[in-house]
Amino acid sequence: MTPKFDFVDWWSKEQHRGTPVVVKMENSKYSLLEIESPTKSKFEDHQNKGKQGNAKQLTWVLLLKAHKAAGCVAWVASGVMLLLAAIKTRLILGQGVAQQDKSKGKLFKAITAFLMFAVLMLCMEVGAHALSWHFTTPHWPSSIGIRDIPHAVYVGWMYSRANYIAPALQKLTNFCIGLFLIQSVDRIVLFLGCVYIKWKKIRPVPVNPSLESDDAENPDGGHPMVLVQIPMCNEREVYEQSIAAVCQLDWPQSRILIQVLDDSSDVETRFLIKGEVNKWQQKGANIKYRHRPDRTGYKAGNMKSAMQCDYVKNYEFVAIFDADFQPKPDFLKRTVPHFRDNPELALVQARWSFVNTDENLLTRLQNINLSFHFEVEQQVNGAFINFFGFNGTAGVWRIKALEESGGWLERTTVEDMDIAVRAHLQGWKFIFLNDVRCLCEVPESYEAYRKQQHRWHSGPMQLFRLCLPDIIRAKITWMKKANMIFLFFLLRKLILPFYSFTLFCIILPMTMFVPEATLPIWVVCYIPALMSILNVLPSPKSFPFLVPYLLFENTMSVTKFNAMISGLFQLSSAHEWVVTKKTGRASEGELLNMEKLAAKPASAIDRAMSESNIDALKTNNATMKPLLPPSVQNPTELKKKKNRLYRKELALAFLLLTASARSLLSAQGVHFYFLLFQGITFLVVGLDLIGEQVS
Numbered sequence: 001m002t003p004k005f006d007f008v009d010w011w012s013k014e015q016h017r018g019t020p021v022v023v024k025m026e027n028s029k030y031s032l033l034e035i036e037s038p039t040k041s042k043f044e045d046h047q048n049k050g051k052q053g054n055a056k057q058l059t060w061v062l063l064l065k066a067h068k069a070a071g072c073v074a075w076v077a078s079g080v081m082l083l084l085a086a087i088k089t090r091l092i093l094g095q096g097v098a099q100q101d102k103s104k105g106k107l108f109k110a111i112t113a114f115l116m117f118a119v120l121m122l123c124m125e126v127g128a129h130a131l132s133w134h135f136t137t138p139h140w141p142s143s144i145g146i147r148d149i150p151h152a153v154y155v156g157w158m159y160s161r162a163n164y165i166a167p168a169l170q171k172l173t174n175f176c177i178g179l180f181l182i183q184s185v186d187r188i189v190l191f192l193g194c195v196y197i198k199w200k201k202i203r204p205v206p207v208n209p210s211l212e213s214d215d216a217e218n219p220d221g222g223h224p225m226v227l228v229q230i231p232m233c234n235e236r237e238v239y240e241q242s243i244a245a246v247c248q249l250d251w252p253q254s255r256i257l258i259q260v261l262d263d264s265s266d267v268e269t270r271f272l273i274k275g276e277v278n279k280w281q282q283k284g285a286n287i288k289y290r291h292r293p294d295r296t297g298y299k300a301g302n303m304k305s306a307m308q309c310d311y312v313k314n315y316e317f318v319a320i321f322d323a324d325f326q327p328k329p330d331f332l333k334r335t336v337p338h339f340r341d342n343p344e345l346a347l348v349q350a351r352w353s354f355v356n357t358d359e360n361l362l363t364r365l366q367n368i369n370l371s372f373h374f375e376v377e378q379q380v381n382g383a384f385i386n387f388f389g390f391n392g393t394a395g396v397w398r399i400k401a402l403e404e405s406g407g408w409l410e411r412t413t414v415e416d417m418d419i420a421v422r423a424h425l426q427g428w429k430f431i432f433l434n435d436v437r438c439l440c441e442v443p444e445s446y447e448a449y450r451k452q453q454h455r456w457h458s459g460p461m462q463l464f465r466l467c468l469p470d471i472i473r474a475k476i477t478w479m480k481k482a483n484m485i486f487l488f489f490l491l492r493k494l495i496l497p498f499y500s501f502t503l504f505c506i507i508l509p510m511t512m513f514v515p516e517a518t519l520p521i522w523v524v525c526y527i528p529a530l531m532s533i534l535n536v537l538p539s540p541k542s543f544p545f546l547v548p549y550l551l552f553e554n555t556m557s558v559t560k561f562n563a564m565i566s567g568l569f570q571l572s573s574a575h576e577w578v579v580t581k582k583t584g585r586a587s588e589g590e591l592l593n594m595e596k597l598a599a600k601p602a603s604a605i606d607r608a609m610s611e612s613n614i615d616a617l618k619t620n621n622a623t624m625k626p627l628l629p630p631s632v633q634n635p636t637e638l639k640k641k642k643n644r645l646y647r648k649e650l651a652l653a654f655l656l657l658t659a660s661a662r663s664l665l666s667a668q669g670v671h672f673y674f675l676l677f678q679g680i681t682f683l684v685v686g687l688d689l690i691g692e693q694v695s
Contacts, residue, residue, distance in 0.1 A: 083680070086687045090643055091650070098642040107562055111651040114506070118658045121513045128154055129665055166516035173507050177523055179499040184531055186491055191534045193380035202383055204431045206337040220252035224339070226332060227315040227399070228256060231302045232273070232323035233263040233295065237584030238441070239273050245326035245439075247285040250333060257315065258287040261302045263295050297410030298577045299392075300418075304408040307399075315399060322393040324582045326439040334436050335396045346401030346428035347420070349378065350394045353437035356583070359444050361545070362691045365552050366442045366449065368535055368542045375434065375538035382432030385483060387424045392416030394438040401428045411466060413577050414459030421467055421484070425474040441582050445691045447644055448581040453556065454563040458574045460493040461567030497564045500557035505652055509659030509675065512666065521670050551681040552690070558648050649686035653679050 089095045133154055196202075213222035228246055232239060246258055260277050264270045270291060277289040290306060297304065303320070306312070317336060321327060327350075335348045351374045357367040381388040392415070402408070405422040412418050420430070443449040471484055503523070511519045532550040536542050542549070566574040656679030663672040684690055 083684065083687075083689070086689055087683075090645060090687050096642055098644045105562070105648075107558075107565075108648050108651060111648060111655065114509075115651055115655045115658065118509065118513060118655055118662075122658055122662050124154065124157070125513075125662060125665055161514055162516050166514050169507070169510055169514055169517040172502075173511070173517055173519055176499045176503040176507060177520075179495050180503060180523065180527070183491060183496055183499065184527055186487065187531055187534060190376050190380050191537070193384060194376045194538075197379060197383055203435065204338060204382075204433060207341040209337045209340075211333065211337060220255055223252050223255045224317060224336060225315040226251060226256050226336065226396075227312050227318040228258045229261055229303060229306060229318060229320050230259065230323060231261040231263070231299050231320070233299075233302075233579050234266050234269055235264075235323040235579065235582055236266070236269045236272065238324040238582045239269075240276055241326055241584065242321060242323050243273075243276050243280060243287075245328075246321060247280045247283070247287060248329050249327065249331060250329040253284060253286050256286060256332075257312065258285065259306050259312075260287065260289050261306050262289065262291045263298075263302050264291070265295075297408075298413070298415075300408040300410045300415035303415075304410070307402075307407065317396050318399055318402070319396045320393055321438070322440070324441045324584070325393055327394070328438070331436065331438065332396070335433065338431055338433075339396075339398060344427070344429045345431060346398050346405075346423045347390060347430040348396045349382070349388070349391060349430065349432045350436040350438050351378075351432075351434050352391070352394060352440050354442050355439050356441055356444060360691055361548065362446060362449060363442050363444055364542060364545050365549050368539055368545065368549050369553075370442070371539040371542075372535045374432075378432045379434050382430055385480070386429035386431070387480070387483075388420070388430055388432060389488070390416040390420040390430075394440070398428075401426075404428075412459045412462040413455045413575065414463055417460060418463055418467075421463065422470075424480070424484070425467075425470060425476060427476065441584075443580055444583055445581065446646075446685060446688055449691075450559050450646075451576075451578045452580045453559050454566075454573070455577065457493070457497060457560045457563035458567030460489065461564055462570070462574055464489045464493070465568070465570075494564060494568070497557055497560035500554060501561035504554045504678070505557060505656075508671070509655055512659040512662040512671065512675070515666055519671075524674050525670050547677075548681075551678055552685070554678055555649065555681050555685050558652060562648070643688040646686045646688065649682050653682035653686055655679075656682060 090097050133151065211222045213219055215221050228249070230242055230246060232242070243258075243260060249256065260273060262270060262273050264273065274289050274291075277287055280287050288311075290309075292302060292305060295301070307318075317339065319327075319332065319335075331350070335350060338348050339345055352370060354363070354367060354370070357363050378388045378391075401423050402419065405419060405426050405428070407419075408415055409418055424430075443452055468485070471481055474481065503519075508519055508524065511517050528550055532546055532553075536546055536549065563573075565571070656675050660672050660675035660679060663675060
């Protein structure tokens with residue numbers, strides 16, 4: 001007997017309630033709150049009410065999605081309007097643009113020539129597409145008439161492109177892909193090493209952490225003699241916070257000496273720095289002010305000159321802090337004990353921590369890079385091979401290691417990496433402390449960041465030329481030599497900027513105009529995305545900036561490639577040293593806290609700084625005025641900020657946008673989007689918009 005299924009009776013026996021739904025719309029006057037409906041006895045009523053409820057819910061959900069979509073469109077539209085307005089005011093009208101350097105480098109001329117060629121090819125391809133001139137295997141025509149000349153030129157270009165240009169371009173592409181894969185493997189190995197360190201909880205531990213002395217008459221005898229150096233040059237914005245932080249270090253005053261090494265050329269800045277030093281001297285700090293009449297050798301020459309003073313010969317260690325660094329009071333107590341019972345240790349490097357990472361988009365992207373550098377590169381190299389590049393600041397050196405390695409040399413713009421390499425060749429070991437952090441700043445303007453990166457990427461190539469014979473002759477294992485030559489210098493300092501610029505800024509747009517040479521989609525999209533994810537993992541809060549980070553790193557490859565070539569071939573720009581501009585954004589707050597900690601009798605100079613709050617600081621400015629020269633008492637108003645135009649970035653922006661237009665003819669979706677967004681990123685950077693404030 002066939003069973004009967006009475007769905008009406010089945011449903012009518014159940015209690016039917018509406019689905020509880022809460023729909024809210026942000027920034028809207030409308031909202032919907034539906035609670036459970038009463039029980040219905042008839043199926044028809046329930047069905048009708050259910051349909052009405054579902055329709056209402058669907059309507060509100062659609063409205064909510066439409067609201068979000070409209071907000072997204074409005075945000076994109078505002079960004080596009082901002083970009084167009086910047087193009088009009090800065091690029092076309094030239095308003096608010098700083099004076100540009102008239103000289104044009106060879107790289108800019110090469111990019112401009114490539115851009116003109118790309119525009120010509122785009123016009124030719126569009127014309128050929130309109131006339132249906134498409135050939136899978138081009139052949140020369142049997143006869144050529146006057147009307148056939150354009151067609152013959154196009155066929156000749158197709159023939160030359162397929163038989164001569166494409167094979168050479170494909171070989172260069174494959175070569176760069178190989179370098180890209182090698183560098184990606186290195187990046188993955190470093191990341192796995194960091195994971196292993198976290199999993200095993202590996203961290204340097206001092207053999208004898210105690211600093212207590214057994215001599216009752218000399219209780220501070222267990223603390224070694226430490227020299228602290230603060231090199232600076234015209235850094236008026238940050239000198240107070242740096243000097244105040246170093247003077248608050250928890251170390252016996254009889255066992256520490258602070259040197260303020262001032263290379264400032266500005267008379268007012270020198271007066272202010274010297275006044276700050278005098279203030280802390282009256283508080284009892286063992287601090288000295290030293291000024292050089294010229295900047296011979298820049299930072300290396302400054303520290304080399306300071307180490308030749310007679311009064312520093314009895315000191316065993318030297319701690320170095322740049323002008324914007326603010327060490328915590330326990331910095332020396334957490335770093336110096338590692339040297340005890342470890343005679344082979346030359347350097348203890350601390351990690352940087354930044355006070356202005358959320359200032360704008362540029363600072364956020366820098367935080368991603370530097371977090372990976374310290375968390376992964378420095379920590380892994382320090383844990384497994386006891387060698388890494390000295391960061392130039394926030395580190396403590398054994399003075400004996402400095403002297404045996406030749407001391408500070410003025411031959412490159414990366415004196416920190418230079419001394420680290422020479423010390424490693426002498427057999428000295430390094431330690432990186434990831435849990436000891438020192439506050440500092442990152443550049444907030446693209447101009448300052450660009451100059452910093454130029455110095456950081458041209459200097460290593462200068463150093464590589466100078467150190468290669470010494471590395472080969474050094475009495476260290478062949479594994480250490482291979483690591484220093486192939487990984488430390490070639491792969492991470494030369495190959496990385498080379499393939500980044502060549503692959504994504506030259507080869508990728510060329511493959512759009514020479515489609516016979518192909519660049520796989522996994523090279524354009526998947527592998528770079530994976531590498532970017534690995535870079536962002538040490539700073540998880542930066543995940544929303546993953547895509548901008550990927551595009552910006554490709555944009556910076558122009559500056560890094562240019563700097564690498566400059567240093568490798570000893571061009572004039574390789575020896576440029578421009579002090580990175582600081583803002584001193586945290587100077588008032590940090591300084592007030594440090595002043596509050598310094599519970600000592602205040603003199604007339606001491607009272608120039610408030611020990612309570614910012615209002616008191618502003619009030620006491622009247623007390624400070626008589627101590628300043630007249631020119632400082634009446635400072636001139638700050639000039640309005642002027643933006644710069646970066647020609648190489650703008651030329652590459654138009655080149656990539658032209659290539660994205662050509663990719664539409666080839667129906668290459670991923671390539672089109674990558675070229676489009678990368679071109680827009682170059683345009684934003686070229687117009688000096690990357691450092692604008694963002695919330």
